[in-house]
Amino acid sequence: MSKTLVQVKDLRKTFAVKKGFMGKKQDLKAVDGVSFEIKEGETLSLVGESGCGKSTTGRLILKLLQPTSGQILIRDEDITEYTDNQMRPLRRDMQMIFQDPYSSLNPRIKIKDLISEPLQVHTDMKKEEQYQKAAALLEIVGLDRDNMEKYPHEFSGGQRQRIGIARAISVHPRLLVADEPVSALDVSIQSQVLNLMQDLQKEMGLAYLFISHDLSVVEHISTRVCVMYLGRIVETATRDELYGTPLHPYTRALLSAVPVADPELKKERILLQGDIPSPVNPPSGCNFHTRCPECRDICSQVIPKTVDVGNGHLVSCHLYS
Amino acid sequence: MNNNSPFRIFVKKFTARKTSVAALIYILFLLMLVLSGEVLAPYGAHEFDYQSLLQLPSARHLFGTDEFGRDILSRVMVGARLSLTVSLSAVTFAALSGTVLGLLSGYFGGLPDRIMMRICDVMFSFPDIILAIAIVAILGPGLENVLIAVAIFGIPSFARIMRGSMLSLKQNLYVEAARSIGVKNSSIIFKHIFPGAFSSLIVNYTMRIGTAILSAASLSFLGMGAKPTDAEWGAMLSTGRDYIGRAPHVAFFPGLAILLTVLAFNLLGDGLRDALDPKIK
Amino acid sequence: MANTAEKILEIKDLKIEFVSKDSSLTAVNGVSFHINKGEILGLVGESGCGKTVTSLAIMRLFKDTNGKITQGGVYFKDQNITTVSDREMAVMRGEEIAMIFQEPLTSLNPVMRIGDQICEVIRKHTQKTRSEAMEIAKAMLMQVGIPRAAQVLQDYPHQLSGGMNQRVMIAMAMSLNPQLLIADEPTTALDVTIQAQILDLMRRINRDHGMSMLLITHDLGVVAEMCQRVIVMYAGRIVEQADVVDLFKSPKHPYSKGLIHSVPVIGRRADRLESIPGNVPMLAKMPEGCKFAPRCKYKMDRCEKEEPGLFMVDGGRQERSCRCWLMEEAVI
Secondary structure, rough: OOEEEEEEEEEEEEEEOOOOOOEEEEEEEEEEEEEEEEEEEEEEEEEEOOOHHHHHHHHHHHHOOOOEEEEEEEEOOOOOOOHHHHHHHHHEEEEEEOOOOOOOOOOOOOOOHHHHHHHHHOOOOOHHHHHHHHHHHHHOOOOOHHHOOHHHHOOOOOOOOOHHHHHOOOOOOOOOEEEEOOOOOOOOHHHHHHHHHHHHHHHOEEEEEEEEEHHHHHHHHOOOOOOEEEOOOEEEEEHHHHOOOOOOHHHHHHHHOOOOOOOOOOOOOOOOOOOOOOOOOOOOOOOOOOHHOOOOOOHOOOOEEEOOOOOOOOOOOOOOO | OOOOOOHHHHHHHHHOOHHHHOOOOHHHOOOOOOHOOOOOOOOOOOOOOOOOOOOOOOOOOOOEOOOOOHHHHHHHHHHHHHHHHHHHHHHHHHHHHHEEEEEHHHHOHHHHHHHHHHHHHHHHHHOOOHHHHHHHHHHHHOOHHHHHHHHHHHHHHHHEEEEEEEHHHOHHHHHHHHHHOOOOHHHHHHHHHHHHHHHHHHHHHHHHHHHHHHHHHHHOHHHHHHHHOOOHHHHHHHHHHHHOOOOHHHHHHHHHHHHHHHHHHHHHHHHHHHHOOOOOO | OOOEEEEEEEEEEEEEEEEOOOOEEEEEEEEEEEEEOOEEEEEEOOOOHHHHHHHHHOOOOOOOOOOEEEEEEEOOOHHHHHHHHHHHHHHHHHHHHHEEEOHHHHHHHOOHHHHHHHHHHHHHHOOOOOOEEEEEHHHHHHHHHOOOOHHHHHHOOOOOOHHHHHHHHHHHHHHOOOOOOEEEOOOOOOOOOHHHHHHHHHHHHHHHHOEEEEEEOHHHHHHHOOEEEEEEEOOOEEEEEEHHHHHOOOOOOHHHHHHHOOOOOOOOOOOOOOOOOOOOOOOOOOOOOOOHHOOOOOOOOHHHHOOOOOOOOOOOOOEEEOOHHHOOOOOO
């Protein structure tokens, strides 16, 4: 029975934005009451389109942003109000890999120093030892040892992403938050990096919080999936259940919208009308109701409760409550 | 050494521009004068020679002599030392203080940042010279006080520039990466962000030296800096004013020295800025 | 349905080079293909393969770069448009061939209202008055599924979402009723549900107006859904050309195979994705012989010395070719 590594309870993050030159301040509810857990060694994916809050959620868990309300627990330790200094020792166990391989590595620092930086912060290893470990890490991610003295601009996007991964795993974290780690890469390189991530997970028992908009990649790599829309989670389920029997109308529409690389596959297409609303001015009640093909009166008035329909499959929809 | 290092690329770009290289050579020559003391000067800076008053340039006195028979070439060389030591010290002090203030202010933001920016705004609204005169008026005349004045009014420009660099560099993803690793704030500022701001700092530094030399010379010219008998370019220019009609060389050579030196530092600054800019090939 | 007898666009042996003071880089070499009237042709490849450069060459949009067509030609309805005058080309752009790009916000003028931008295009090519042009603009916006067309005419691009802006781009492209639409990654920057709307719109336009399309993308899913025939490019060359069903069911070129098998497909579970080792070669350091050889698991000695030609492959639903020495033996 896997232990729970991360627990998130009713997490919220609101930004104050000013609209226009003289406009008044408005609230942007980037994350609006999100709850989930991540178990040791599993991959939980947060999937959704722009404005859904998945990247913000990832940053909240790592305390790169301060939550407005709610709780974050790491192995039952409540880190919600922790300061930078209190977080520092915990960061050894929680690392991040970023979407843009071109700006997540400091261009003025050599690879050997980039990879060994976490070792410098969290261990007592001497520089020599750190560099030896960094060289070994380079090989683990499939790059040559003699790249140590180079600078980031000498590498391709896929190679830089591997370097970022080497850096993240250097201190043997328990959790890796991966924010769209392959979205900026070419298709044939994406699979290289995904395979690497899966191999590392097996060898090191890593848990992933995998943030992505790409449903095909998410299906391939996830244990469980949370679908987000405008700051809320609309459905949570195991990978097989979410893709096999999606319940929420948004999940269904999302899955049917994904272009599948199989020309002979006949698909029932659910086309949503209209655009994704702005998170500054979200719809009332269930915030999907403006585009939902199954919308009823109650949907625009009451926020649906989250219901467990069995086997840990959670849905927030009036059709099921 | 790695052929692709940022330093190699910088050197290549800098040396491609002849004006920058010429400026650098001139400045190195001046620095050599400064370091060699008065050894290279053909005469003493205070060596009177009543037989050769106000002599035009000749073989014996390449720049001529002044109203006390002193060799102007020697005085200009000694003056280089005065001008450069004053301006280098003052600007270095301003750079150090301004950089620390600007970086910290930009990184942490909040009320201290806003206060500091308003103070800089106030200081910026005065022309450099007025500020310098005000400070010297409070402290009294003399080169040491000129140094202090130039140092103080140099701080806002560095603070502003470094704060601006900090605000833009702070947005980079690699800074967020450093935070997620758990790197301390001080390391983030000085290891990750400052190197990116370094080029702005260096460019501003060289430009401000030109300003400082001009300010120091101007204050001396106005009689608030060096004593009139000091071998300082501004002071020499001031006394040379009286002889413009019959012995223009007395004012010409110190004036030329000021012109060339300020020009050289500006050209050096331009060359550095372009060589450091990754967008210019 | 596609009228296979009539070709609307034909590219013959196109070579595009980027010429600078000391060197010239070949971005595209020996590219030949055609688009049939009414068909949607997919041009697939990863970054650096030359697909965007090829499309810019068709439209002759090289003026601000140092790209040049150094060999071959582009024929629109049998007319060689590589050699027509700039003025004639300007007429063709819009009236005969239109193009839409990935980022609608950079293609639309941010300081002009939508209505004015569409009118400008219409009035440049026709003799319509301003009010006539506005009527056409409004009709176009409604055709592309923008319900509040009258309102949108008065809006600025930044007031609209990405999906709406892309619809505006399509409306503008269609306003002069061109015969060919070139779409370069039209949905890459859009969210999935919005992408579905735009692709649906494009399919409708192709079906109802018979507009031929060249769809350039790196997304194999989009290709599978939209295109009838596909061209795969790698390192500035065409490596495979086939009917879409043939390509996905039995890709012939090792690169196509690698690409298709490295993409996760919803519903198809694989433990591990196949991947293509190595990286795309840089323009300045192209290998000798076959450009894909360094990464190819079927590589033979010959592949590193001689670049293979484009061999015809039998048995396809439509004309099929592959640039690989493995295909040299004729398939009966």
